[in-house]
Amino acid sequence: MTRKSLPLTDELHAYLVAHGSAPDEVVRDLMAETVAALPAQAGMQVAPEQAGFLTFLTRLLGARRAVEVGTFTGLSALAIARGMPADGRLTCFDVSEEYTGIARRYWDRAGVADRIELRIGPAGDTLRELPRERHLDLAFIDADKTGYPVYWDELVPRMRPGGVIAVDNTLRGGRVIAPENADDRAIAAFNDAVLADVRVEPVMLPIADGLTLARVH
Numbered sequence: 151m152t153r154k155s156l157p158l159t160d161e162l163h164a165y166l167v168a169h170g171s172a173p174d175e176v177v178r179d180l181m182a183e184t185v186a187a188l189p190a191q192a193g194m195q196v197a198p199e200q201a202g203f204l205t206f207l208t209r210l211l212g213a214r215r216a217v218e219v220g221t222f223t224g225l226s227a228l229a230i231a232r233g234m235p236a237d238g239r240l241t242c243f244d245v246s247e248e249y250t251g252i253a254r255r256y257w258d259r260a261g262v263a264d265r266i267e268l269r270i271g272p273a274g275d276t277l278r279e280l281p282r283e284r285h286l287d288l289a290f291i292d293a294d295k296t297g298y299p300v301y302w303d304e305l306v307p308r309m310r311p312g313g314v315i316a317v318d319n320t321l322r323g324g325r326v327i328a329p330e331n332a333d334d335r336a337i338a339a340f341n342d343a344v345l346a347d348v349r350v351e352p353v354m355l356p357i358a359d360g361l362t363l364a365r366v367h
């Protein structure tokens with residue numbers, strides 16, 4: 151018995167992925183193309199077990215309206231879209247046509263492109279275009295770390311009661327307890343703000359680089 155999460159060796163991580171959320175051919179190809187086309191940026195992609203978890207969570211919530219901030223080459227969006235019913239709608243926000251050009255091809259191939267709308271531009275501005283009502287079942291934040299407080303403030307009032315905001319990289323490779331740069335400090339301050347936010351009930355999970363789930367009252 152252990153009171154904290156196991157550290158994952160490469161072998162144990164491979165076992166966990168294979169037994170819980172084994173990538174299909176589309177996801178395997180997307181991961182491979184991301185590494186080949188964007189070797190310096192590929193580490194930004196969500197982990198395969200996170201993708202599996204996002205599909206599971208989307209289905210568990212019965213999510214029909216979702217938002218993603220930070221799409222990159224599209225793996226997390228693909229995972230969320232796959233958990234939605236055919237009439238579900240995921241709105242994705244990113245600044246890069248180059249990264250999301252790859253995403254669009256894989257959404258097509260997976261047969262979920264008609265569930266996804268992509269908006270290109272700084273999400274601090276583009277999120278404001280969403281209806282100012284409580285209509286979102288799920289939101290996933292995974293963009294520039296210093297922007298998290300802005301995205302949070304735009305999203306919380308738009309979540310339906312019981313909706314969930316998932317936030318990636320909330321452990322920052324463990325550096326939240328001893329920040330080394332501006333992004334680390336931004337996330338440490340963001341985590342404190344989430345904990346103090348009476349509008350939500352948060353839980354922090356040690357999946358990949360840390361995933362916070364916040365259920366909005």
Ligand SMILES: C[S@@+](CC[C@H](N)C(=O)[O-])C[C@H]1O[C@@H](n2cnc3c(N)ncnc32)[C@H](O)[C@@H]1O
Pocket residue numbers: 194195196219220221222223224225226227243244245246249271272273274292293294297
């Ligand atoms: C960590 S990656 C997202 C990874 C993605 N969730 C996945 O599953 O592959 C961060 C993304 O945020 C985008 N980004 C950076 N600054 C942004 C901003 N101000 N507004 C919207 N997107 C931004 C980047 O272009 C990049 O694609």
